[in-house]
Each structure stands twice: as structure tokens, then as C-alpha cells.
Amino acid sequence: MSNKFRGAFVAITTPFNPDGSLDEQGLIDLLEFQIAAGTHGIVPCGTTGEAATMSHEEHHRVVELTVKTVAGRVPVLAGTGSNSTSESIELTRHAKEAGADGALLITPYYNKPSQEGLYRHFKALAEAVDIPIILYNVPGRTSVNMLPATVARCAEIDNIVGIKEATGSLQQVSEVIRACPNGFAVLSGDDFTSMATVMVGGTGVISVSSNVAPAEMAAMIKAALNNDNAKARELHYRLFPLMQAMFFDTNPVPAKTALKMMGKIKSDFVRLPLYATDQNTVAKLQQVLQQCGLV
Known part of the structure; x- marks a missing residue:
């Protein structure tokens, strides 16, 4: 397997106008900010991108615009998961046609599939669309945990090449790495456990x-990959307050609030049922951004 899925990939926010419509120029500007800062890859239409409240038409547009703007400078891993297998296949087919380098596929949420159901869902997707697939396990959002043994079964399928593991458990991360073949990409889905x-x-x-500290996150992961443990650890603790601040409220509310404070987006609008955070949280967030030298 290629090492295409290595480094710090940004789960990019989707900028909306104050009326809730897609801010296309805002997205282009965010992508350019990310690439200029040295981010290693872009993930549009994930949890942070508010994919759950996008129409298919908007989802397609964001993926197309991201691929076109990035223009091969870094890999684009498009979020194409859903809690319906047929819908996931449609979104993944579109991502392949649009030119994405891979597809990030969340475990189906709400349905609560069995481990066998999870395996068959991902097998159906891999057979339907010939694109590199990264699984995405985030039990806190989906109420189902894809177990290491199931990940290992999926890893035997040719185009399933990695997983975003967001259990926050280093035990599960270690079990996945141990169970899967060499070259299977295991990406942290939690900033706290990334190093x-x-x-x-x-x-x-x-x-x-x-989203807010692309250069620093990329430097931390690069140092860790290069076994420069002292530098990686120093950056981890420098970024730690920011990692906490990104979850002062439901993701991506703090990230968008921070990007607006930094002047990177015009509006921090989030779509219902998410809602803007309260003034106390905004003040706490601003304090952290100041400490980190971001505003």
C-alpha cells in the first residue's frame, strides 16, 4: 500500500453564509490556508464538515470544489459515509468520479448493526466502488464500536487500506495495528491520542x-513519524489546550467560532440542530487562542 494516508489530515469545516447556504469562496480560501500552512491532506464532508446536514447536491459540490481547488497538491479523502449502504455507495461513486484520492466511510450510525453487518456493509462498498477506502470508527457519534477483529477482516479486502480510529482508546488502536497487515494505515480520530x-x-x-493550527499539527505528526519524540511531545503539550478547546462545545461549533475570530471565515454559522455557542464559551475559546498565539 502507498503511504498516501500519512501525516496530519484536516477534517475541514464547511463554511456557510449567514443564511445557511454554502460559502464556496470561503471553502476555497480555507483550502488555500490549509495547503499554505503545510497540512498533509484534506478531508471534506466528515463530521467536522457537517455532512449530516448537507443535501446530496451540496455534498457533491463540496467534494468537487475541494478536489478542483487542491489540484493534486495533497491527497483528498472525501467523507462519503451514511447509515444506508446504498446511499454510501452513491456518495462514494461520486467521490471517485470527482477525482478524490480516497473515501472515508463512517460505521453506519443509528441502525446499530452487528459486527457481521458492519463487515458486509464495508465489503459491499469496496466491491461497488474501486477507490481506496478508510474506515471510520467513532462510537461516541454512532453508538456502535467496530471491533479490531472486524477491522482485520475488512483489511483483507484489497481496497480497504486504513481506518480512522476515534475511540480515544490506545488499547483499541494497538489491537487494530496488531491485527491488521503491515501497511494498513491507522489514523487517530482524536487529536489527544494522535501523537x-x-x-x-x-x-x-x-x-x-x-482547522485552526494546521502547521503545528503537521509538525507534531511529522516529528512523531520521524521518531523525534522530544519535539513531538513538546508540540503535543503546546497544542493540548487547543485540542481541549475544540471540544468546549459540540464539534465543529468551536472550530468555526475560532476560525471566525482568526479572520479565516466570514461567518461561523452552523446548521441546526447544532447551534452557536454561548458567550462564556466564546470568551474561554478566545483566551486559549490568545495563549496559542492564534489571535
């Missing part, structure tokens, strides 16, 4: 904090 995930054999992170 440690690399230390135990992971390949990087799909990061929320990278």
Missing part, C-alpha cells in the same frame, strides 16, 4: 485542531 497513536505504529491523524 501516541503514531508512537505505537499509527500513520497520523484526521484532525479537528488542524
